Amino acid sequence: MKQIPGDSETLKGPAAGWPFLSPSYLPVPPPRQSANSELDEIRSVLRESDKVVERLQKRKEDIAKEVTQRAKDLHDKEFQLPYQKPMACLAEKNACLKCYREHSKDPLKCANVVNNFADCARRVR
Template identity: 50%
Template sequence: MGDSIQISQNLICQIIDDNDKSKKKPKKTKPKVPRESQKSQKKVPQKQQLPDESKAQKETPSAGWPLQPPFFMPVVPPSTNPELEAIRSVLKESEAVLEKMQKHEENMLKQVTQRSKELHEKEFKLPQQKSIVCQSEREACSACYKEHTKDSLKCANLVRSYQDCVRKAKNLGKLL
């Protein structure tokens, strides 16, 4: 139990360097930096990085969205399962029935709205205004009575003509 294994720092660095070289990493786009800041970065001397620092820098997120690997859906070959085929055929039939029902519903809706408009027009139509029968004779009588308030017998001829007009209208069915 007293045996122990010691790993040197150089061995760890070699392992890290080998892993970095063997893996191909996608090329990352560099964020656009104004020219002035690029010049200032060139003037600043860069210090040599230790392996631990390079690993820490790679783990920090870069500016912008990280690149995602493409997502591929596997192509599923058509199945020969009879149960699955039966389910698919029933599904297609039910979709066809659904489309027919929707068309039928649209037609019924059109018919109902058309019939409701017709009924509305019939029920709520304003009745034809009846013309007032013997209007001129009536106005003549009322004018005569206003003119001759004390002697109303002077309007007898106008009253008789108004009565005759009303009798004729009753006989013709114009008055109810």
């Protein structure tokens, strides 16, 4: 170990060549007013930026809802079934089917109902 002249302590380790100085405490200067005003300005800009981000986020959500609704409307319009005319002679057809079910053993009893259905079909053509 080395002894440094003028120092009563013996130093150990790799910094043995450096003189040991007692810590000196300097008074901390009070914060400058300009630094506080700059911080206030930065905080103000940050708050404004946050407000802008919130508005943009809200706008994004509104646009997404609008686009979704328009896409749904367009899909509904594009894939809508065309108007279908009601089937002609539906009542006569149903009467024939009912008669055949009731008289499955003797279908000739349905001749009158079948003729009504055939007449209706000829009129529609």
